[in-house]
Amino acid sequence: MIKLRILVAVSAMILAGAAVGHAKLRGTMPAADAKLAAAPKTLTLTFNEAALLAVLSVSVGGREIPVTVDRNAPAAAQVTVTLPVLTPGKYLVQWSALSPKDGHVTKGAFSFTIVGAGGR
Amino acid sequence: MQVVVSVWDALAIAAKTMTYAATLGAAGAVWFLRYCNARLSSAHRRRIRHIVLGLAALSVCGGAAQLLTSAGSMSGTAAGMLDESLLHLAWQAGAGRDNAIRAVGLLLAVVGALSDRPAWPALTGAALAATSFAWTGHARLLDAGVAPFLLGVHLLGAAFWLGALAPLLIVAGNGKGDVRRIAPVTARFGALALYVVALMTAAALYLLSMMLGGAAQLWSSGYGRIVMLKLGFVAVLLCLAAFNKLQLTPRLLAGDAAAVRRLRISLRLELTLGTLILGATAALTTIAAPPVLD
Numbered sequence: 001m002i003k004l005r006i007l008v009a010v011s012a013m014i015l016a017g018a019a020v021g022h023a024k025l026r027g028t029m030p031a032a033d034a035k036l037a038a039a040p041k042t043l044t045l046t047f048n049e050a051a052l053l054a055v056l057s058v059s060v061g062g063r064e065i066p067v068t069v070d071r072n073a074p075a076a077a078q079v080t081v082t083l084p085v086l087t088p089g090k091y092l093v094q095w096s097a098l099s100p101k102d103g104h105v106t107k108g109a110f111s112f113t114i115v116g117a118g119g120r
Numbered sequence: 121m122q123v124v125v126s127v128w129d130a131l132a133i134a135a136k137t138m139t140y141a142a143t144l145g146a147a148g149a150v151w152f153l154r155y156c157n158a159r160l161s162s163a164h165r166r167r168i169r170h171i172v173l174g175l176a177a178l179s180v181c182g183g184a185a186q187l188l189t190s191a192g193s194m195s196g197t198a199a200g201m202l203d204e205s206l207l208h209l210a211w212q213a214g215a216g217r218d219n220a221i222r223a224v225g226l227l228l229a230v231v232g233a234l235s236d237r238p239a240w241p242a243l244t245g246a247a248l249a250a251t252s253f254a255w256t257g258h259a260r261l262l263d264a265g266v267a268p269f270l271l272g273v274h275l276l277g278a279a280f281w282l283g284a285l286a287p288l289l290i291v292a293g294n295g296k297g298d299v300r301r302i303a304p305v306t307a308r309f310g311a312l313a314l315y316v317v318a319l320m321t322a323a324a325l326y327l328l329s330m331m332l333g334g335a336a337q338l339w340s341s342g343y344g345r346i347v348m349l350k351l352g353f354v355a356v357l358l359c360l361a362a363f364n365k366l367q368l369t370p371r372l373l374a375g376d377a378a379a380v381r382r383l384r385i386s387l388r389l390e391l392t393l394g395t396l397i398l399g400a401t402a403a404l405t406t407i408a409a410p411p412v413l414d
Binding site: 100 | 193215
């Protein structure tokens with residue numbers, strides 16, 4: 001049991017600094033931590049390589065905003081989804097994508113804030 | 121970059137390790153039935169066939185588990201594992217083709233292994249299953265020719281080596297087996313292994329040089345550190361294999377019955393190390409990217 005714990009501890013130390021590779025998010029529109037005067041109509045994710053967007057969740061104050069992701073869309077380096085009318089608040093975006101080249105899952109989260117009067 | 125290995129990553133690594141071990145184990149056991157055929161008793165052949173069948177089933181389960189964890193990882197919830205569209209997405213992104221190739225290969229191998237002496241369709245099926253991991257992944261991203269070929273050679277060697285361990289353990293029996301029957305089997309495996317291990321090591325080192333892009337990456341990148349862990353396990357495994365070939369096999373050939381017990385201990389250690397090596401490989405293909413691709 002002690003040997004197993006040592007093995008797990010050593011492995012954890014080695015793995016702790018491992019950099020996750022595969023498809024990487026290059027940028028977003030709106031940008032992470034952006035403060036916007038007007039609500040965006042779309043949300044764009046840009047990857048370093050073609051990726052399949054699997055999940056996109058947008059929430060504000062713990063309330064989920066309905067967005068539609070086309071999982072049948074071909075892999076692309078840039079994926080844009082249409083947003084519903086957003087009101088002022090801090091929005092959390094969580095996403096996950098799949099690299100069609102190696103089947104690896106990449107995921108992440110960022111937020112942006114709408115400080116304007118709301119609506120479009 | 122600070123990275124937390126998530127539960128989904130851990131599950132994916134476990135599923136991959138199981139798939140690698142079961143597939144390579146089944147493939148290697150089929151080849152073992154062929155090249156050691158005349159040296160095996162019918163009881164040994166029957167038990168090895170059972171192992172092939174069990175490992176093939178385990179490989180299919182491992183492939184399914186990988187798909188489920190991939191879908192679960194994308195959604196971040198357990199319910200996502202059963203989300204049809206996410207499973208379809210994972211299937212389309214290479215996993216489907218890999219699993220299909222592996223299943224066809226294993227089917228050929230299992231059916232062929234039912235005969236007394238597996239013929240070429242079974243041997244080819246085993247090779248197809250073992251090399252199914254080279255169809256997608258980092259090697260494929262590197263280039264479409266040399267890297268997947270080298271990975272294929274490496275996988276065939278790994279299947280030959282790791283897949284022979286369980287059959288050898290069966291032949292060694294409970295440590296009190298007939299040394300006259302065990303010795304020719306270990307000698308036959310050892311004679312072939314010399315060339316196979318040399319070839320697989322050369323392929324692996326060349327592939328590694330392509331993936332790393334420089335020796336310094338071994339300690340400066342996360343990928344390199346996992347490679348170092350794997351190389352450490354491989355080094356111990358090579359020492360054990362050398363001990364078996366240079367010390368135990370001559371003693372077995374000389375009729376030393378006490379060497380059988382040592383052989384069993386050594387084979388069990390090799391099996392443990394083989395599993396750790398495959399675990400490290402699964403980590404390499406799940407949570408790290410080769411520096412040249414990063």
